[in-house]
Amino acid sequence: MTKLHYSLAGKRVWVAGHNGLVGAALVRQLETIDCETITASRSILDLTRQSDVEDWMADTKPDAIFIAAARVGGILANDTYPVNFLMDNISIETNVFSAAHAVGVNRLVFLGSSCIYPRLAAQPMNENALLTGPLEPTNQWYALAKIAGVMMTKAYRQQHGRDYVSCMPTNLYGPGDSFDLKESHVLSALIVKAHQAKESGAENFEIWGTGTPKREFLYVDDLAQACVFLMENYSSYDAINIGYGEDIAIRDVAQTVADVVGFTGSITNDLGKPDGMPRKLMDSARINALGWKASTSLKDGIAKTYAWYLEQGT
Numbered sequence: 001m002t003k004l005h006y007s008l009a010g011k012r013v014w015v016a017g018h019n020g021l022v023g024a025a026l027v028r029q030l031e032t033i034d035c036e037t038i039t040a041s042r043s044i045l046d047l048t049r050q051s052d053v054e055d056w057m058a059d060t061k062p063d064a065i066f067i068a069a070a071r072v073g074g075i076l077a078n079d080t081y082p083v084n085f086l087m088d089n090i091s092i093e094t095n096v097f098s099a100a101h102a103v104g105v106n107r108l109v110f111l112g113s114s115c116i117y118p119r120l121a122a123q124p125m126n127e128n129a130l131l132t133g134p135l136e137p138t139n140q141w142y143a144l145a146k147i148a149g150v151m152m153t154k155a156y157r158q159q160h161g162r163d164y165v166s167c168m169p170t171n172l173y174g175p176g177d178s179f180d181l182k183e184s185h186v187l188s189a190l191i192v193k194a195h196q197a198k199e200s201g202a203e204n205f206e207i208w209g210t211g212t213p214k215r216e217f218l219y220v221d222d223l224a225q226a227c228v229f230l231m232e233n234y235s236s237y238d239a240i241n242i243g244y245g246e247d248i249a250i251r252d253v254a255q256t257v258a259d260v261v262g263f264t265g266s267i268t269n270d271l272g273k274p275d276g277m278p279r280k281l282m283d284s285a286r287i288n289a290l291g292w293k294a295s296t297s298l299k300d301g302i303a304k305t306y307a308w309y310l311e312q313g314t
Contacts, residue, residue, distance in 0.1 A: 005232060005233060006064075006107060006163075006231065006232050006233075006235075007232060008030070008033050008035045008064065008228065008231060008232060009033060009034045009035060010034065010035065011035045011036070011063040011064055012035070012036045012038055012060075012061070012062045012063045012064075013030060013035050013036065013037055013038060013062060013063065013064045013065070013066070014038040014039070014040075014060065014062035014064070014065045014066070015027055015030070015037060015038070015039055015066050015068060016040075016047065016065060016066065016067050016068060016069040016092075016096055017047075017067070017068035017069025017070060018037075018039040018040075018068070019041065019042070020068060020069065020070070020072070020176070021072075021172060021174065021176045021177050021178075021220055022068040022111060022169070022172065022220060022223060022224070022227075023066075023068040023069065024175070024176045025174065025175075025176070025220040025221050025223060025224035026066050026068055026224045026227060026228070027039065028221065028224065029221070029224035029225055029227075029228050030228065033228070038060060038062050040056060040060075044056075047069050047091070047092040047095055047096065048088055048091040048092060048095070049095070050091075050094075050095045050098075050099075053095040053096060053099045054095075054098075054099045054102065056099075057099035057100065057102070057103050057105075058099075058102075058103055061103055061104075061105075062105060063105070063107065064105070064107040064108065064109075064231060065096065065100055065105055065107070065108045065109070066108075066109050066111070066227060066231070067092075067093065067096055067097075067108065067109070067110045067111060067149070068111050069092050069096070070089050070092065070111075070142075070145075070146075071084055071085055071088040071089055071092075071142075072142070072178075072185075073085070073142075073178075073184075073185075074184055074185045074186065074189065075138045075139065075208075075274060075276060076182060077182065078138060078139045078140075078141055078142055079138060082141040083141075085141040085142045085145065086141040086142075086144060086145050088145075089142065089145030089146065089148075089149070090145045090148050090149075093110070093145070093148060093149040093152055094152070097110075097149075097152045097153075097156060097164075100162075100164075101156060101160060101162060105162075106162055106163050107163050107164075107231065108153070108162070108163075108164040108165070109164075109165055109166070109167060109227055109230055109231050110149050110150065110152070110153050110164065110165070110166040110167070111166075111167060111169060111227070112146045112147075112149060112150050112166050112167065112168045112169075112239065113142065113143065113146045113168060113169065114168055114169065114170045114171065114216075114241075114243075114280055114282055115135070115136060115139045115142060115143045115146070115280075116130060116135075116143050116146050116147045116150065116168060117129045117130060117168075117280075118132055118133030118134060118135060119133065119134055119135060119136040119137075119277050120133060120134075120278075121133065123279050123280075123281050124243075124281040124282055124283040124284075125241070125280070125281065125282055125283055126241070126283035126285070127168070127238055127239050127240065127241055127283075127286065130147070130150070130239065131147070136276060136277045138274055138276050139276075149166065150166045150168075150239050152164075153165055153166040153239075154166075154237055157237055158237070163235055165230065165234055165235065165236060165239075165240070166239040166240075167226070167227065167230055167239065167240050167241070167242050167287075168239055168240070168241045168242065168282070169218060169223050169226075169242045169243075170216040170217070170218045170241075170242065170243040170244060170280070170281075170282045171185065171186070171187070171215050171216060171217050171218065171280070172185075172217070172218055172219075172220050172223060173185070173187040173188060173217055173218075173219065173220065173301065173302075173305055174219050174220030174221060174301065174304070174305050174308075175220070175221075175304070175305060175308035176220070176308075177220075177305065179191065179192050179309060179312075181193075186208075186215065186250065186253070187217055187253065187257070187302070187305075188305070188309075190207065190253060190254050190257040191257055191261065191302070191305065191306055191309055192309075193205040193206070193207075194254075194257045194258045194261040194263045195261050195263075195306070195309070197263050197265060198261055198262055198263040202265060203265045203266065204265045204266040204267060204268045205258075205263070205265070205267060205268070206267075206268045206269065206270050207250060207251065207254050207267060207268070207269060207270070208250075208269075208270055208273035208274070208275075209250070209269065209270070209271065209273050209274060209275035209276070210251075210269060210271065210275055211249060211250045211251030211254065211267075211269055212249055212250070212251065212275070212278075213249070213250055213275045213276060213277065213278050213279060213280075214247040214248060214249050214250075214278075214279045214280070214281065215247055215248065215250060215253070215279075215280055216243050216244050216245075216246065216247040216248075216280060216281045216282055217244060217248070217253070217298055217301070218242065218243060218244045218294055219244075219294070219296035219300075219301035219304070219305075221296065222244075222294040222295060222296050223242055225292070226242045226287065226292050226294075227242075229287075229290075229291075229292045230242075230287070230292075233290055233291075234287075234290060238286075240286050240287055241282040241283060241284045241286065241287065242282070242284060242287055243281070243282030243283075243284040243294070244284075244294045244298070245284055245288075245293070245294060246281075247279065247280070247281040248298065251267065251269075253298075254267050255267065256298060256299055256302060257302055257306075259299075260299065260302045260303050260306055261306060
């Protein structure tokens with residue numbers, strides 16, 4: 001692991017996927033830096049079309065790239081659209097990496113995911129756990145695509161000497177998340193359920209499974225700070241985790257959400273739905289040793305996210 005200082009000041013920085021949860025947070029973070037942020041909406045650039053990406057990149061010539069673009073979703077979406085999760089994500093990664101190399105971009109941060117680690121990886125999961133066991137079946141298609149992206153950073157570094165790095169965020173939430181129950185992740189889904197239960201006067205709202213699995217949650221603006229920190233300070237063949245540092249049982253997350261929303265009823269379980277991985281906590285010792293640590297508590301982050309959700313008029 002090498003610590004460097006690569007300043008983004010004065011650079012042209014492309015955020016691929018700027019309309020997504022992570023991409024939008026990266027744009028917000030880059031606004032605090034004296035750099036030029038480059039974006040391209042899907043109507044202008046389809047990242048799954050190789051020739052389009054090559055032409056756009058040749059015209060734009062960014063100095064640095066954050067790859068935050070991805071097809072994302074929860075357990076239901078992964079199970080329903082396995083081809084899309086596998087093929088779309090691999091296409092996006094392949095096209096951006098190859099075009100970046102072709103035009104001479106030498107600094108790139110690829111955002112992976114904590115789901116790349118084996119289902120039964122030792123906890124907390126450190127970076128060396130990658131490819132040491134079977135994946136969690138409920139998100140294996142997305143995980144395989146993200147593993148491919150991680151390996152691309154290694155391959156371009158090894159074969160072409162490109163200073164490309166990959167990072168693995170833990171479970172994310174925050175402003176800009178999807179609140180569609182068919183596609184949402186667990187925390188945004190809990191916010192919707194608690195809010196709807198409160199507004200309708202329901203006696204309870206339901207969570208999937210037993211509620212016993214433990215998850216770690218990171219506020220997305222903290223992640224954006226970490227990604228910029230890594231872009232400017234980290235160079236390594238090895239991937240690096242980005243986590244909050246603590247995990248919590250899903251039923252306790254649901255109760256925290258209920259408290260923030262102001263729902264005073266009960267929380268029930270749909271035992272016909274899957275739990276997913278029994279535990280997923282990241283070992284973030286590497287990035288902590290470099291000098292970065294998350295600063296937004298879970299309750300504060302949920303409150304900020306719920307306030308944003310209400311502002312959308314939902």
